[in-house]
Amino acid sequence: MNFYRYSGLLLLAGVCCGAVGQTAAIAADDEAKILKYIDGGWDSLSRSMTECKSLVDPKVTTAPVLYLPAGMAVPQAVLDVEAQCHVQVKTLPRRMTKMGDVKVAEIATPGLLYLPNRYVVPGGRFNEMYGWDSYFILLGLVHDHKTALARGMVENFFFEIENYGAILNANRTYFFTRSQPPFLSSMIREVYEERGGTGKALDKAWLAKAYGYAVRDHALWTSAAHRAGATGLAKYEDIGAGPVAEMEDDSSYYQDVIRWMVAHPEQGAGYLVDAPDAPTAEQAAGLRTTSCDIAASKVCARAHVDGHRLSAAFYRGDRAMRESGFDTSFRFGPFSGATDHYAPVCLNSLLYKYELDLAQMATALDKAGEARRWKSAAAARKAAMDKYLWNAAEGMYFDYDFVAGKASTYRYISTFYPLWAGAASSAQAAAVAKKLPVFEHGGGLAMSDSESGTQWDLPFGWAPTNWLAVDGLARSGFRDDAKRAANEFRATVMGNFLLDGTIREKYNVVDGNANVKVAAGYHVNVIGFGWTNGVYVRMHDLVGR
DSSP: OOSSOOOOOOOOTTTOOSSTTOOOOOOHHHHHHHHHHHHHHHHHTEEOTTSGGGTOOTTOOSOOEEEEOTTOOOOHHHHHHHHHTTOEEEEOSSOBSSTTSSOGGGOSSOOEEOOSSOEEOOBTTBOSOBHHHHHHHHHHHHHTTOHHHHHHHHHHHHHHHHHHSSOOSBSBGGGTTOOOSOOHHHHHHHHHTOOTTTTOOOOHHHHHHHHHHHHHHHHHHTSGGGBOTTSSOBOOOOSOOSSOGGGGGOTTHHHHHHHHHHHOHHHHGGGEEEOOSSOOHHHHHHHHHHSOOTTTOHHHHHOOBTTEEEOHHHHHHHHHHHHHTOOSOSTTSGGGTTGGGEEOHHHHHHHHHHHHHHHHHHHHTTOHHHHHHHHHHHHHHHHHHHHHTEETTTTEEOOEETTTTEEOOOOBGGGGHHHHHTOSOHHHHHHHHTTHHHHEETTEEOSBSOOOSSTTSTTEEEHHHHHHHHHHHHHTTOHHHHHHHHHHHHHHHHHHHHHHSOOBSEEETTTTBSOOOOSSSOOSOOBOOHHHHHHHHHHHHHHHO
């Protein structure tokens, strides 16, 4: 199901030779250069509400607006920014205690949500603080002893839970409908257990506050909206409808999807709705139910090709896919349009670790009863994962379609998540480790073995999943495999860095370079890049041990 053939670029000689296990060693002076670049890059990627550059949103075309929680007095620094940056400062219409308390439709002009502390953004078009990106960014901040900045980011997430009802995909109003993969407990531990070379830890009062917010964040993932049927597992779910607003700057994505669906009727027919490109008022009213609201969404209004539009069901899955962070792949059907039908390996592994983290925090806070409850929840989740997600014959974990009542056969790098989370038995971990060749290439670990033409599939590799896989292998005792795979990905990052002086969002791990072309989805390879920076320095430590 390829859209096209990828064309390889000339590789940087001596950095990555393209064959598994043959990665050349990184020269010490080159290593010093990239580590210095990363350490210095945290400042250029950091933002605060007192700087004009923080308020710009490249993803939409409206003038910048900064929103404060309902009832909050406007800080003097924000008043200063209002005049200096020519930004409107507004207050949300009511207090938010849970996701959905304020509807996206109530916000006439999308804008940035106020956060009290400085934070690090990924880079490029992503000019706000993201949910799961921040965990991998924190790995780098803690490594580089920027503990105050890391702690401030964690406390920003506390602020989001308290004032916006949940940890959001990112701090923009159009993200009021979804979260991102749950890493808060891992971020709390990174900050709480880091001593920054001083030997001085945070006190238990901070941990008690953090524990309370983590409990509230965890509850989102066990709420009705996120239950994967009767499996006892969780799913991704966005409570909004229609196409997402942040695709306003990518004018062709949904049209590209429609064209593919039309060209592949055996796979895409169920996601297409026949409708005129210029519907009447009556036809537009019907599309609000069958597809999306043309009047309410600029993205919806232009999401049509030759009398075809996408169904409301596709948009539900598309939104859930974006909560997963894997936007986009063919893991959950074409363009992951059925994401909301699956109990995914990744999410449930993260929640298993989350529950063990909460048990550890509760123990440290002398809450023995709560610690037992969290351990019991983790044990129940592991049992459900073994029942629905583990395939002993294949020796891999697979996502489970609870709507169809069957496991997926799509081989995905998330099979390593249970190793990182500690949910895999020694036998399961050994079986998964044997499947490393399915994903391993000369430039690192690919997302899958399926070349769909989308950015979260073959031949692409990403820092967060490469890290979770290699760290999971190392934690499970497969240190040689972990070091080799880490060195392969590091060599790819280094090769591109020496070529053009940048670190990128993602890489082509088959060719071992940053030549990233996709047929549908984000068409750029953003420079920055927060999570790649954080993962690189942690991989540097891992291979050095």
